[in-house]
Amino acid sequence: MATLEIRDLHVSVDAENGPREILKGVDLVVKQGETHAIMGPNGSGKSTLAYSLAGHPKYTITSGEVLLDGEDVLAMSVDERARAGVFLAMQYPVEVPGVSVSNFLRTSATAIRGEAPKLRTWVKEVKEAMADLQMDPAFAERNVNEGFSGGEKKRHEILQMELLKPKIAILDETDSGLDVDALRIVSEGVNRVRETGEVGTLLITHYTRILRYIKPDFVHVFAGGKIVASGGPELADQLEENGYEQYVKGGAAE
């Protein structure tokens, strides 16, 4: 069973006046089949955690380790991490002009699966996954994220998650900017992948709204660059009620 272990992770970014530490010792273990919600106020470092795990070059790991089934994730390049089974659904997916969605998906699936998917079954697979997410088939011929609405971008991210079948999926504020219908459709997509029991999910969010659709097994409060409280789903209810105030007092969050 796949397990992601994050041990005492410290991460900094280059700022004008030298490096600034954003993650200050994160410890977390995510197992295949589990869903962990990471909740926290703006600026607490939630997204930094997501991008650091995916290997974004902007972030420097200063200490700690990240292991996927014992393998050193931090030693891997961005694409190696993805092939090892780490997937990041981004909050702001970038446009790639001139590259069609269908070309992108196939190139990506070929890289992840280690061989080109058979054309016939692949077309069917993509069609069905798109239909499930209520995406127009014409979508496949558009350029990646170019002119996509906020909702279309998020559906496209979850479409990739469904097709690439990661071991560990990190969803960075997937709920932000979605109306209720889009949130439901996207959540259903995430749930389809979760129901296979083969993915460990790290759900990063500011709001509790998405947790009505995606039920977490664990809830962690993130503040000041680390996890400051952990519990079951009931913790989310408390946050809904009381907000983050008790966790950010005393300057724990920046």
Add this chain to the structure above:
Amino acid sequence: MADVTTTPGGSTTSGSIQVAGVPGEFSTSQPGDARNEAVASYDVADFPVPGGREENWRFTPLHRLGGLHDGTAEATSGAIKVDVTAPEGVLVTAVERDDARVGAAGKPVDRVAAQAFSSFGKAGLVSIPKDAQLTEPVRITIHGQGGVAYGHQVIEVGAFAEAVVVIEHTGDAVLAANVEYLIGDGAKLTVVSVQDWEDTAVHVAQHTALVGRDATFKSVVVTFGGDLVRLHPRVVYNGTGGEAELYGLYFADAGQHLEHRLFVDHDTPHCRSNVAYKGALQGQDAHAVWVGDVLIRAEAEGTDTYELNRNLLLTDGARVDSIPNLEIETGEIVGAGHASATGRFDDEQLFYLQSRGIPADEARRLVVRGFFAELVQQIGLPELQERLIEKIDAELEATVG
């Protein structure tokens, strides 16, 4: 009316717009004079030998021109081999320089073009009769076999005819040439000029299109090879309702100098022009120059024009000079705009693709291919699109990675 846009990710814009208010009120200093009409003559003697400081020569490494600019390049026999294949009904022949069609599109505007005009032997003529609808392209292949050549080619399209002409340059030569497109009223001409020279070739040419009333001229310039290529596509309108689309793709490798200077002369009302050139550069001293001059004269009411240049720097050590110039002498136009941007690889695009398991080199190829594909999609010739993408892929296989 005129606007400048840039792409995100550290790109730069270099452009200038001059709008003259009341005609004749002022004509003060204009950086990079858009008129590009200082001298025009068939006679090389009317042009001084450029020294390198002149506005239209300042980017060109003169010492690499093989003497085309100073009269020292003497034509050698057999330097180029020209083959023309054309569908039935198309006249393919050679004519003397006193033929009325030779020089009809316009005069040479720089020393090398004038040198070519003064030095060619016979002019090649491809004449497509009026009303002809060609189902196959006319193909002109120019193969350099070493040595110096001066050429002249006239492509004449009769009224309401439709034709595609593909001109391909391969091999090695020092070539200066003028190509004229005489496009009859209501005719449609698409010309694809591919510069796929060997690394040592020198190619300087003026392409002048005379666009008839309600005629459409589409030019696709693809420059990959050669040590120094300097092309000067020009468009002049011969009646109202003319339309010109000028597309270009170039890929400069280490040491290559690829220069495209365009001039669209809107001197006729209700004409349109659209210019889109894109280039990628890789390697030490890869140099691309793009100059886009558009002049909307006072009498050209109802003009609609846009020009765009995008450059993608794939490595350090490459250099781009991109200069759009739009000069507007009347406010009674539909639209006028320009955009120029030069950027590096977008790290966020690479990160996104890599985060989907795509290895770095493949991700880079995908981004570059996409960069060009965006332009190729606009060209609107399916059979050509495929070939261009294949060509770009081949170039990418050989270089990016």
